[in-house]
């Protein structure tokens with residue numbers, strides 16, 4: 776099993792380390808756009824394979840720094856799933872955000888059971904999507 780290290784900054788990451796994400800997206804962001812969204816997020820946690828130096832999982836948060844945070848992205852590359860990386864990313868991000876009142880995310884119902892052991896609970900939400908802007912370009 777790969778040795779994974781976790782880091783809370785994308786400053787030293789290059790686009791070449793960001794491959795294979797946004798699985799199933801018809802119009803995915805390029806690695807350059809991916810890196811931009813990581814760097815522009817208020818908080819980020821990355822899982823890096825110490826051997827290949829590839830990023831294999833990431834989570835981001837945006838926050839007002841007073842009461843609220845939103846987690847727009849969590850993804851672990853398929854080949855690295857079911858090793859506890861996703862749980863570790865969420866746990867570390869929740870620790871980073873622990874001084875805030877509310878931490879929200881949207882997810883499908885079949886993944887709610889992934890978040891429950893991490894201390895989150897089910898809620899109902901709404902969203903809007905501009906699919907013409909999905910790639911961020």
Ligand SMILES: CC(C)(COP(=O)(O)OP(=O)(O)OC[C@H]1O[C@@H](n2cnc3c(N)ncnc32)[C@H](O)[C@@H]1OP(=O)(O)O)[C@@H](O)C(=O)NCCC(=O)NCCS
Nearest residue numbers: 849850851856857858859860861862881882885886888889
């Ligand atoms: C969701 C995701 C991040 C989980 O990452 P992961 O590293 O595989 O998660 P973990 O190994 O920490 O999972 C621990 C446990 O959570 C549960 N779990 C994991 N993925 C799950 C899923 N997709 N649905 C429901 N439960 C899940 C399982 O019980 C798992 O234990 P197991 O491996 O013994 O079955 C990963 O499946 C992923 O990137 N999915 C595609 C993107 C996505 O859906 N992101 C979330 C957006 S809201």
